[in-house]
């Protein structure tokens with residue numbers, strides 16, 4: 001964790017590209033952190049430009065985002081069979097965006113397709129691809145939404161861990177791969193790969209307010225921090241396997257710098273000493289309504305609706 005913090009501080013502002021699955025309650029992480037009144041971490045730009053979804057005219061000074069709200073690690077055709085919530089933007093699709101993005105960078109640098117830089121774009125150079133720090137944070141949706149919709153049981157969720165980690169591992173390998181590309185009318189060329197990736201693990205799923213609300217109760221087993229042990233086991237299994245895969249990838253790609261970001265440890269540290277982080281109720285949603293965990297399925301943060309006969313408006317958070 002220390003190593004991770006140092007890396008992030010070393011880069012202020014970070015020059016990398018976010019390639020991840022934004023996890024927490026379908027909201028991009030940094031705005032979620034802001035909602036809770038915490039300091040945005042690492043000097044990261046608040047809303048990184050979406051390289052693909054928002055075209056190419058954005059400001060890439062701070063970073064680029066290939067993440068998609070609710071995007072699962074596993075391909076959508078697998079994941080959607082378990083869930084009600086759907087999105088087409090799995091890691092597989094985000095990977096295609098990344099590869100496509102490189103081609104776009106090449107295009108704007110091409111003296112043939114863009115002579116004298118006629119089409120002006122504030123894009124990084126193709127060479128910057130290998131000089132950027134990337135972060136991959138994926139898998140949360142695969143676990144969260146299946147459980148949230150009670151499509152599969154906790155035991156069944158534990159069994160999907162190897163598939164979820166495999167999808168992440170394959171994704172990382174594709175980022176590290178030197179891909180051959182043949183531009184129309186040009187000889188084949190090698191596209192630069194990512195060389196520095198921060199891979200983040202799963203937070204303790206059993207501490208998430210929505211999970212505590214849906215899976216808690218007199219029969220549930222809680223750990224010392226009041227989190228659900230059975231759900232934390234899913235995160236732990238994921239993290240153990242992901243850690244092994246990162247070690248294997250380090251051996252296989254000795255020239256790449258692969259960091260393991262221990263989100264679970266940071267989260268646990270907050271539960272251990274909430275005051276140190278100015279957190280008053282670590283198991284309660286900072287924006288929500290009702291119950292022991294300030295969470296209700298009917299009105300999420302950012303929505304309005306009726307809870308226990310009362311109108312609630314959470315859209316201003």
Ligand SMILES: *[C@@H]1O[C@H](CO)[C@@H](O)[C@H](O)[C@H]1NC(C)=O
Pocket residue numbers: 015124125127128131132
């Ligand atoms: C991007 O690449 C250009 C040209 O190689 C270089 O001058 C610049 O410093 C790089 N910027 C970043 C953010 O790596």
Ligand SMILES: *[C@@H]1O[C@H](CO)[C@@H](O)[C@H](O)[C@H]1NC(C)=O
Pocket residue numbers: 039276277278
């Ligand atoms: C906690 O809040 C106090 C008072 O607002 C502030 O001085 C301090 O920097 C905060 N600490 C953290 C870790 O955010």
Ligand SMILES: *[C@@H]1O[C@H](CO)[C@@H](O)[C@H](O)[C@H]1NC(C)=O
Pocket residue numbers: 304313314315316
């Ligand atoms: C909720 O509050 C916001 C801000 O005051 C307002 O714009 C919005 O119309 C409200 N929503 C409803 C359904 O009343």
